[in-house]
Amino acid sequence: MTRATAILVCTAVLSCGTGCLHLDVPRDFLVVSSWTDAFEVPPAAHIAAVAADEAQLRVSSFRDDWDGNLDYWYQALEHDLVDRRGYTLLQRADRQDAKGLSGREMVFSVTHAGISKKYLVCVFDAGQRIRVVELTAAAEVFDRHLEAVQAAIATLR
Amino acid sequence: MRTVMLLLALAMLPGCASQVAAKRQRAPERAARFADGAAARPAAVLAAESVALADPDNEDATSDRSVVYEADYQILVPSAREAGARFLEHAKTLGGRLSSRSLSRVEVRVPAARFQALLEFLPGLGRVVAESVRATDVTDTVTDLRLRLQTARTSHTRLLSLLDKTSNVEEILAVEKEIRRLIGEIEQLEGQLKNLSEQVAYSRVAVAFRNLKNTTSGSPAARGPSRFWWINRVGVESFDD
Numbered sequence: 001m002t003r004a005t006a007i008l009v010c011t012a013v014l015s016c017g018t019g020c021l022h023l024d025v026p027r028d029f030l031v032v033s034s035w036t037d038a039f040e041v042p043p044a045a046h047i048a049a050v051a052a053d054e055a056q057l058r059v060s061s062f063r064d065d066w067d068g069n070l071d072y073w074y075q076a077l078e079h080d081l082v083d084r085r086g087y088t089l090l091q092r093a094d095r096q097d098a099k100g101l102s103g104r105e106m107v108f109s110v111t112h113a114g115i116s117k118k119y120l121v122c123v124f125d126a127g128q129r130i131r132v133v134e135l136t137a138a139a140e141v142f143d144r145h146l147e148a149v150q151a152a153i154a155t156l157r
Numbered sequence: 158m159r160t161v162m163l164l165l166a167l168a169m170l171p172g173c174a175s176q177v178a179a180k181r182q183r184a185p186e187r188a189a190r191f192a193d194g195a196a197a198r199p200a201a202v203l204a205a206e207s208v209a210l211a212d213p214d215n216e217d218a219t220s221d222r223s224v225v226y227e228a229d230y231q232i233l234v235p236s237a238r239e240a241g242a243r244f245l246e247h248a249k250t251l252g253g254r255l256s257s258r259s260l261s262r263v264e265v266r267v268p269a270a271r272f273q274a275l276l277e278f279l280p281g282l283g284r285v286v287a288e289s290v291r292a293t294d295v296t297d298t299v300t301d302l303r304l305r306l307q308t309a310r311t312s313h314t315r316l317l318s319l320l321d322k323t324s325n326v327e328e329i330l331a332v333e334k335e336i337r338r339l340i341g342e343i344e345q346l347e348g349q350l351k352n353l354s355e356q357v358a359y360s361r362v363a364v365a366f367r368n369l370k371n372t373t374s375g376s377p378a379a380r381g382p383s384r385f386w387w388i389n390r391v392g393v394e395s396f397d398d
Contacts, residue, residue, distance in 0.1 A: 056396050062387035080383045081392060112393045114235040114283035119393050136393050 021045040023059050023133070024155035026148035028052070055137030055145045059156065062130045070125040074104040077123055081108060087119065095122050095150070097131075098157035105153070107146075109139065118142035122153050131156065223353070225293045226272045226360035234283035237261045237366035244364055247278050253359075261366050266359035275362055286367070295353055302353070306346040313339045 020036050029049035036045045047059040068076070081087040087108040095103040103124040110117055120135040120142075133156060135142070135149045234240035241263045245255060251274055253267030267275050279285060316336050323329055382389045389395075 058396070060387075060391070062390070064387075066385070076383070076385060077388055077391070080385075080388050084383070085392060085394075087392075110393055111284045113397075114233060114240075117393055121391060130387055132387075132391055134391055134396075136396055 021047055021059050021061055021131070022155070022157050023047055024152050025049045025057065026145065026152050028145060028148065029055070029057050051137070051145060053137065053141045053144075055135065055141060057145075057149060057152075058132075058134045060132045060134070061126075062132065064125070064128055064130050068125070068130075070102060070104060070123070073123050073125060073130055074106075077121065078106060081106075081110075081119075081121075086110065090118070093150075095153050097124055097153065098155050101126060103131075103133075103153070105150070120146065120149065124156070221296075222294060223296045223299045223357045224269075225291075225295055225353075225356045226269055227291045227293070228272070228276055228360070228362045229287075229289045230279055230285060230362070230364045231287035232279060232283045232285050232364060232366055234366050234368065237368050240282045240366045241364075244279070244282060244366075248275055248362070251275055253362075256361065256363075261368075262363065263366070264361065264363040266361055269358060269360045272360035272362070279364065282364075283366070295357065299350065299353060299357075302346055302350045306343065306350065309339055309343045309346060313343065 025031055025047070028051045030051075031047060031049045033046065033048040045059075045061040047057075049057040051057070078089065082089055087110045090107045090109055092107070093105045095105045097103060101124055103122050105120065105122040108119045108121075110119055116139040117136055118139050120133075122133040124131040133149070133153050135145060137145060232240065237260065241258065241261070244263050245258070245265060248254075248265040248267055251267050251271040253265045253271065253275065256264040256266050258264070265275075276290070279288075313336065316332055316339065320329065320332050320336070323332065
C-alpha cells in the first residue's frame with residue numbers, strides 16, 4: 001500500500017464519522033438506495049426510500065461551500081421553492097435531530113407533471129454540511145406518511 | 158292609381174318571400190297557401206324565439222338576459238390524449254356535446270347552466286397555464302331580431318289579406334313578389350335567431366392540452382437555477398432524476 005493510498009483510506013474512514021447518515025426509516029418505506037461517498041470532503045451521503053403508494057423519502061447531505069447558517073439556508077430554500085418554482089407554503093415547524101441539532105421544516109403543495117403533490121423539506125446546518133430530509137407524495141396520500149416521517153426526522157444522525 | 162299605391166305600400170314593408178302559387182289561382186287559395194308556408198316554421202325556431210336563459214352561476218335565475226358564455230383554456234397535462242378524453246367524457250355527463258376535436262384540442266358545448274361546473278373541473282386535469290372566459294350580452298341583438306321578425310310576419314299577414322281582396326292580375330303579381338321576398342326575410346331572421354339562441358343555450362368551452370415533460374411551473378430549468386447548487390438538487394422535480 002502506497003503512502004498516498006493509506007492517507008486516502010484513513011481520511012475516508014475518519015471523515016465518515018461526520019458524513020454518514022442514519023435515519024430510522026418509517027415502516028411504510030423500503031430503502032431503495034443508500035450510499036456514502038467517503039472520498040468527498042466532507043463525505044456526501046444519501047438515503048432514498050419508497051412507500052407502496054409511491055411516496056418518496058430522501059435524506060441527503062450536501063457540502064456547504066458557502067458556510068451559511070440555518071436561517072440563511074432556510075430562507076434561501078423557501079425563496080427558491082416559492083418564488084422561483086411556484087410552490088405554496090402550507091406550514092412550517094422547528095425540528096431537532098437525534099443529537100439535538102436544530103432544523104427547520106416546511107411543507108408545500110405543488111402541481112408537478114400534472115399531479116397535485118405535497119412536499120416536506122427539513123433542513124439542518126451541520127457545520128460543513130447541509131442535511132436535508134425530504135418527503136414527496138401525491139396530495140391525497142401525503143398526510144398518511146407525514147407524522148411517521150416527522151418522527152423519523154428526530155432520529156437523524 | 159290603386160296599383161301604384163299598393164306597390165308603394167309594399168315597398169315600405171320590411172320584405173321577404175317564399176314560393177308562389179300559379180299565377181291564376183283564386184285569391185283565397187293563394188292566401189291559404191302562403192299562410193301555410195309561414196306557419197311551417199321549425200319548432201326549434203319557435204322555441205328559440207322565446208328562450209330566456211338563466212345566468213350559469215344562477216345568481217339571477219329570473220334574469221331574462223341573453224348571454225353567450227365562452228371559455229378558452231390551455232392546460233399542461235401528462236398526456237394530452239388522455240386528458241382530452243377525460244374532458245370530453247365529463248362534458249357529456251354534464252349534457253354537453255363535442256364540437257370539434259384534434260390531437261391536442263377539444264371543443265365542446267355544454268348547457269349554459271353547466272358552464273361553471275365544467276370550468277371547475279378543468280384544473281383537475283392538469284396545470285392551467287392560460288384561461289379566457291367571456292360573457293357576451295346579446296339581449297339587444299335578440300330583441301332586435303324578434304322585433305324585425307314580428308314586423309315581417311305582420312307584413313306577411315297583411316299581404317295575405319290584400320291578396321284575398323284583389324282581383325287585378327298585375328296587383329296579384331306584385332303582391333306575390335313581395336310575399337316571396339318577405340318569406341325569405343322571415344326565414345333568414347329565424348335562422349339568425351335560432352343560431353343565436355343556441356349559442357346562448359349552449360356555452361362553448363375549448364381546451365388546448367399541452368404535454369408536459371416532467372416540468373413544474375417555474376422550475377429551475379424554466380426560470381433559471383438557484384445560485385446554490387444543493388438547492389437545485391432538492392424539490393419535487395429532483396425526484397424524477
